[in-house]
Amino acid sequence: MKRAHAGGRGGVFTPSDFLDVAGRAAVDQALSRLVRGGKLRRLARGLYDFPKLHPKLGPLSPAPDDVAQALARETGSQVQIAGARAANALGLSTQVPAKNNYLTDGPSRRVVLGKRVVDLRHASPKHLIAPGSFAGTVVQALRHLGPVRATDVARVAGRRLSASDKKTLAKGAVRAPAWMRPTLVSIATISGGADG
Structure with missing residues (x-):
């Protein structure tokens, strides 16, 4: 989560962006947990973002x-x-x-x-x-x-x-x-x- 937050809101990433931290299975599990917890959003298979938030519209689409x-x-x-x-x-x-x-x-x-x-x-x-x-x-x-x-x-x-x-x-x-x-x-x- 620290890595995702480091880029600020609007960051888009795939599991491979975290493979220097842990193995693929562990990264996949961590990302799934963060999505379930509402901390990250799953955009598509193997693609996630830390969405920008609009006060009225909520989470915005990534660039x-x-x-x-x-x-x-x-x-x-x-x-x-x-x-x-x-x-x-x-x-x-x-x-x-x-x-x-x-x-x-x-x-x-x-x-x-x-x-x-x-x-x-x-x-x-x-x-x-x-x-x-x-x-x-x-x-x-x-x-x-x-x-x-x-x-x-x-x-x-x-x-x-x-x-x-x-x-x-x-x-x-x-x-x-x-x-x-x-x-x-x-x-x-x-x-x-x-x-x-």
Whole structure:
């Protein structure tokens, strides 16, 4: 419980986050006891949180990114927001999707949290360029919006990416589909942007 509290309310974790403390069976039993005692909440099989509490609404749903990160930690994999979420994160879309799509180099998994879905889909390395970074979000936003909005993506990303993210983008551009490469290279060479 100390470990769960340490991250504060809103933390999401799996039994594997506690395997340095005790064996799997003991961790599973302890988590079950804490859920029964109302101290933790079971979100799905092998997935728990220490929920944030709202004075009127009670326990709030965890952030989809926190759920995705917990699932990735469990399998030692990486995740990257994808699709409409990536475009939204860059401010290029006002659409807030009910389904939160992520690409991962680990196993695919879907978790339903009330009306929201967190969907991790296994992707090949060529689709996972700079996973977990803002540069990776730019690649996924570009993939989602397509060549028609490439100029918009370049304009926003050029301003918002740090110098180190631009370097990451330039390195990863060779693995991107041919139509994306010129845009990624142009973003990487735009001067200015956030401080690295």
